[in-house]
Amino acid sequence: MSSANSPTTFNPQPLGWWERNMVPKIIGCCCAQPQIMKARSRVVPQADGDVLELGCGGGINLGFYDRAKVKHLTGLDPSPGLLEQTRAMMQQTGMAADIHAGIGEAMPFGDQSFDTILVTFTLCSVHDPKQVMAEMRRVLRPGGKILFLEHGAAPDVGVARAQRWIEPLWKRIGGNCHLTRPITGGYEQAGFKIAHADKGYMPKTPRPFAWVEWGEARI
Numbered sequence: 001m002s003s004a005n006s007p008t009t010f011n012p013q014p015l016g017w018w019e020r021n022m023v024p025k026i027i028g029c030c031c032a033q034p035q036i037m038k039a040r041s042r043v044v045p046q047a048d049g050d051v052l053e054l055g056c057g058g059g060i061n062l063g064f065y066d067r068a069k070v071k072h073l074t075g076l077d078p079s080p081g082l083l084e085q086t087r088a089m090m091q092q093t094g095m096a097a098d099i100h101a102g103i104g105e106a107m108p109f110g111d112q113s114f115d116t117i118l119v120t121f122t123l124c125s126v127h128d129p130k131q132v133m134a135e136m137r138r139v140l141r142p143g144g145k146i147l148f149l150e151h152g153a154a155p156d157v158g159v160a161r162a163q164r165w166i167e168p169l170w171k172r173i174g175g176n177c178h179l180t181r182p183i184t185g186g187y188e189q190a191g192f193k194i195a196h197a198d199k200g201y202m203p204k205t206p207r208p209f210a211w212v213e214w215g216e217a218r219i
């Protein structure tokens with residue numbers, strides 16, 4: 001289904017006890033705080049047409065889609081535990097989706113398949129953000145958009161220093177979640193145009209985890 005140059009094989013590695021049992025719980029707890037839910041409510045309803053949710057694990061976004069605008073929803077995520085939660089959320093919200101196990105670095109989709117790619121709190125956790133962005137470019141239709149909402153590298157020197165200290169331990173316990181990755185700047189470096197973007201510290205959140213940026217990138 002995908003172009004000749006794009007790898008599509010997903011060989012899941014056996015997960016350890018922590019990844020299987022604790023990471024889904026940590027993500028479920030951290031990613032559903034009220035201030036994060038508020039941020040989701042600003043971004044997710046902008047999705048329209050054929051939509052890909054990259055890193056759909058947990059299914060927390062399912063209740064925020066504007067169903068009148070979404071023609072078809074596809075989800076992709078490598079985590080069996082989080083995909084189980086996504087399926088439970090599909091039942092709970094009544095939002096239908098085609099769910100695929102796989103990674104953003106090698107998407108099992110044809111070129112130009114989607115009008116919208118929604119990416120929330122996911123590029124922090126992938127192994128190779130540049131390769132994921134190259135895959136997003138491949139599967140996005142001309143005129144399509146990437147809606148992003150991510151936490152990442154803070155602009156303040158002291159917070160950035162704390163992020164660098166905490167990250168090595170945090171990514172081990174938090175499912176490979178990085179604190180120091182650029183967000184909007186990462187899309188710009190990958191050659192995307194930023195249609196609009198916003199940023200700031202989330203309230204009631206420790207600063208190293210609180211810097212978020214959200215917006216829309218286009219080819």
Ligand SMILES: C[S@@+](CC[C@H](N)C(=O)[O-])C[C@H]1O[C@@H](n2cnc3c(N)ncnc32)[C@H](O)[C@@H]1O
Nearest residue numbers: 031055057060079103104120121122125126127
């Ligand atoms: C912090 S959770 C966020 C989940 C969801 N996007 C949300 O907003 O609540 C990070 C997600 O990225 C997924 N993930 C990790 N590596 C990935 C990869 N290489 N490609 C796609 N998703 C990945 C994880 O399984 C997990 O579901």
